[in-house]
């Protein structure tokens with residue numbers, strides 16, 4: 242695990258019989274790093290070279306690590322674990338990765354958590370033998386489309402990482418497939434990935450370590466391993482991807498819900514979106530704060546410059562009457578029934594404020610048909626996570642008992658219900674407002690800043706707040 246240290250940058254170079262290339266690379270690297278004017282180190286990870294690469298690298302001033310586990314993946318993992326820099330740059334030793342490009346990667350570090358030197362974005366170029374290039378392009382497109390990753394060059398090993406990200410990523414791939422794995426896991430955790438154009442040349446000396454057939458098989462296996470993770474509801478950008486889904490029903494469902502909720506809430510003043518996930522709804526509400534218990538989803542949403550807070554819906558870190566509107570969609574069915582939920586809705590809304598509340602209606606034929614289908618096609622998915630079941634009648638009655646007035650309602654495909662509820666104008670005290678819960682809500686359980694992502698843990702009793710569909 243990277244140590245928190247005084248170094249700004251570690252350059253990790255996996256090597257296997259690269260003596261001639263290392264002799265040319267390391268002196269050039271020294272010049273580049275000198276110009277960066279940061280505290281840096283060069284870490285060469287040797288995979289058992291028998292041409293004296295390790296000795297030469299050491300004599301040229303690099304820190305050399307003798308690799309214990311096999312393969313390029315093992316080399317990266319061991320290099321990451323031993324690196325002392327706040328940032329890590331990985332590059333190949335064979336001069337395909339021009340060390341001068343490091344200055345561009347370094348400059349781009351403020352734009353993202355992972356920066357890829359990319360051959361396949363506009364202005365990127367790859368000079369490679371035709372068959373290698375074809376294979377590389379096909380595999381890259383296959384992975385990008387199959388895994389829904391908005392990255393053109395997934396297999397580029399020339400990258401900059403924020404070291405803290407790698408520490409929690411747990412990459413396991415043995416060989417070059419580790420590169421795709423890191424990206425899938427980075428997206429799942431909500432980190433921001435960008436590509437900058439780069440020109441790639443074939444290796445200067447020595448022979449390739451990429452065994453095309455074996456490499457292809459390992460990649461296919463990696464694809465099968467990564468697919469469930471990429472498509473899990475826990476992946477940070479799940480909700481946003483669902484909005485652009487290629488599955489017509491999922492796309493329709495997401496968009497219909499978006500339309501209903503934003504139509505009800507737009508222009509509604511200061512808004513709190515509870516359980517925002519990475520949903521486009523938060524984006525569309527232009528005066529909204531996003532709140533969720535899942536750190537990775539909030540991390541993903543940082544790129545949109547929207548105020549974000551990590552907290553539980555049973556202990557909202559806001560003062561009384563802070564919001565004109567509260568949106569809470571696809572949340573309450575995921576958490577146990579708790580009086581604190583409505584108490585908190587009432588508390589943070591101003592008198593006369595609007596609550597837009599969405600959940601599946603278990604009294605509808607639509608939902609009773611759709612949910613078992615979900616359960617069949619996605620065992621262990623949403624069906625098992627919907628632990629509290631509401632109907633229009635039960636939810637309306639609950640809201641009314643807290644003083645809300647039902648002013649409108651709509652359905653997504655006659656199954657998912659959205660209620661528009663008005664808090665009484667004079668802020669009458671709700672009938673069932675337990676004193677103990679009030680204390681929890683006001684008691685600084687999760688008082689997080691409104692901007693940026695707070696790192697506080699979810700409050701006791703916090704549920705998993707996420708969107709399905």
Ligand SMILES: Nc1nc2c(ncn2[C@@H]2O[C@H](COP(=O)(O)OP(=O)(O)OP(=O)(O)O)[C@@H](O)[C@H]2O)c(=O)[nH]1
Pocket residue numbers: 254255256257258259286287288289308311312313316332333334335337443444448449450451
């Ligand atoms: N430590 C270590 N380094 C490796 C291993 N396999 C490859 N490398 C290094 O990883 C980098 C990338 O490997 P390459 O052989 O260049 O792979 P490639 O770029 O796909 O193929 P060519 O450039 O066409 O040879 C080089 O610096 C290699 O020396 C390994 O098992 N252990």
Ligand SMILES: [Mg+2]
Pocket residue numbers: 333335337444
């Ligand atoms: Mg190479």
